[in-house]
Amino acid sequence: MSAGFRYLSQQDVDAAGGNDAQQAWQDVCDVVTLMRQGQAEMPAETHVRLAGDRGKAYALPARVGGRFNAAGVKWTAHRPDADDGLPQAMALTLINRADNGLPLGLVESGSLTAARTAAVTAVALHHAAPRKLKRVLLLGAGVQARAHLQMLSQLFPDLQRVDWWHRNPQKIVLADWSATWPLVQHAELSPLLAQEFDAVITCTSAAQPIVDSAVIKPGRLVVQVGYHEVNFAAIKQADRVVVDLWGDFCATSAKSLFQMYRAGEFNAGQVDADLSNLLIDGWRPAADDCVYFSSFGLNVFDIALASRVLACASDLKLGTLLPLFPEAPFSLES
Incomplete structure (x- = not known):
């Protein structure tokens, strides 16, 4: 043959x-x-x-x-x-x-890139969230955000609600939405961060931070998927910092955490856990921790x-x- x-x-x-x-x-x-x-x-x-x-x-x-x-x-x-x-x-x-x-x-x-990124977020939601997930806030409306919505609908059917924000809400078009939980769209971001979310997932293409310290709340998981969406002050206030992996890419990546590292405001010793610690070693946060998860994309x-x-x-x-x-x-x- x-x-x-x-x-x-x-x-x-x-x-x-x-x-x-x-x-x-x-x-x-x-x-x-x-x-x-x-x-x-x-x-x-x-x-x-x-x-x-x-x-x-x-x-x-x-x-x-x-x-x-x-x-x-x-x-x-x-x-x-x-x-x-x-x-x-x-x-x-x-x-x-x-x-x-x-x-x-x-x-x-x-x-495939979006699917594997959403799968890593799913691992973080399952193992690094301080509390049982009931309500999630998703930021962004591109390929990554839509993959995350699909992941949430497939893997987290018991959610009570997902809130969705994008800077251009007219771009959000939902066809044949079939999740078991309601999806609520929003046009304003700042008021949202004060609401009671168990997880906030940022999937935007923002080149400058759109999320500040208001996102840091006890019992909340913050998952950063995009490049530079979360400011340094917010990361500093998080009780736990988790990554998919810490590697040589810290020297070049545009991700917020790695920019913070190159600015001398974070070091590898401050990482509390990575994916192997979550999946193999059983690392878990306390119920009142605020966990920041930086998804580099392996x-x-x-x-x-x-x-x-x-x-x-x-x-x-x-x-x-x-x-x-x-x-x-x-x-x-x-």
């Missing part, structure tokens, strides 16, 4: 379960265990600049063993100043088998999700199978 290389469009990814929050949750949990066991690695990113002041394209390589058996690289063009109606971040993930290096496929990864999760989706697409015969090394007397998927 001739070798094959599978290309998955966004539609193929969706059909292969790329947006399934439960599967993404399990992927993240399994990868964290593999990282603890030394069966995964994640080198630092490398990037080149694009036209404009803030644009860049960056490569994020990783390897993960176990059921994923994948080595790959996620290639993302970050286009914050683009005005063409297309996504500001455009991502593709190339996957090889980790055991023998054979290439398996190329996956459009915009929704590329090892991207490789795992893309590997799982490629395997499912192969079983379902989805995507476009391209000839690769046609002289090889075997299948790359064998």
